[in-house]
Amino acid sequence: MEKIASFRVDHTKLLPGIYVSRVDGDIITYDIRMRKPNTPPYLPNAALHTIEHLFATFARNSEYGDRVIYFGPMGCRTGFYLLLRNVEKADAVRLIRRVFGQIAAYQGPIPGASAAECGNYREHDLAGAVAEAKAFLPVIRDWDETKLAYRN
Numbered sequence: 001m002e003k004i005a006s007f008r009v010d011h012t013k014l015l016p017g018i019y020v021s022r023v024d025g026d027i028i029t030y031d032i033r034m035r036k037p038n039t040p041p042y043l044p045n046a047a048l049h050t051i052e053h054l055f056a057t058f059a060r061n062s063e064y065g066d067r068v069i070y071f072g073p074m075g076c077r078t079g080f081y082l083l084l085r086n087v088e089k090a091d092a093v094r095l096i097r098r099v100f101g102q103i104a105a106y107q108g109p110i111p112g113a114s115a116a117e118c119g120n121y122r123e124h125d126l127a128g129a130v131a132e133a134k135a136f137l138p139v140i141r142d143w144d145e146t147k148l149a150y151r152n
Contacts, residue, residue, distance in 0.1 A: 009150050011037040016079075016139045018096055020089070020148045027069055027085045030092060030148075034136050035078040042077035047128030049073075049120065050110055051103060054129060055080070057111040058099045064091070089145040097140050103133035 005022045014037050021031040035042055043051075056071045059082070069083035084092055106126070113121050 006031070013151060015151075016136070018093055018140055018143050018148060019150050021081065027083055028087070028089070028092065030082040030084070030096065031079065031150075032082055032096060033079040034132065034139075037076065037078050043073075043079075043132060044125065044128055045077070046123045046125035047132050048077060050113075050124045050126055050129035051132060052080070053110055053112050053118070053124070054103045054106060055082075055099050058102045059095065062095060062099070064095055089148060093140075093143055093145060093148070097137070097143070100133045100137055100140065104130055104137055106130060 009021075009031075014033060016033050016036060019031040019033065021029040023029075052071065052073055056068075059065065059068045059071060062068075064084065064087050067085045067087050069085055071080060071082050073080050082092075082096065084095075087095070106129075110124050110126055112118050113124050115121050
């Protein structure tokens with residue numbers, strides 16, 4: 001079988017940041033890499049879960065909400081994938097930066113964190129999600145569309 005695109009990236013050279021993982025017509029998959037691969041500590045599950053809920057909620061309530069196809073964690077717990085349709089790369093980077101800023105400042109209830117709304121509603125960590133977002137913001141502070149390519 002042919003290797004999928006994400007397995008062709010040299011994870012020994014990959015650093016935290018924002019990258020274009022793949023382009024499928026009008027949908028771009030962004031690799032939001034919060035941790036250096038294969039370098040513990042990885043994102044804790046509860047914080048990862050809360051970031052997923054907050055990012056998805058904030059992004060889908062933004063001006064790009066109807067163009068957000070998917071946001072979810074990587075199984076390796078080093079980051080997330082964001083799929084956007086018909087959003088310019090510069091706007092995608094600004095959206096990602098803005099949403100992580102919103103997460104870093106968030107103090108309210110976790111959206112969708114009830115038994116009726118979530119399949120693992122007890123495993124959340126808002127303080128951890130806020131701390132992770134605060135730690136990631138300096139990494140992407142000056143990120144722009146010229147830095148989106150993987151460096152192999």
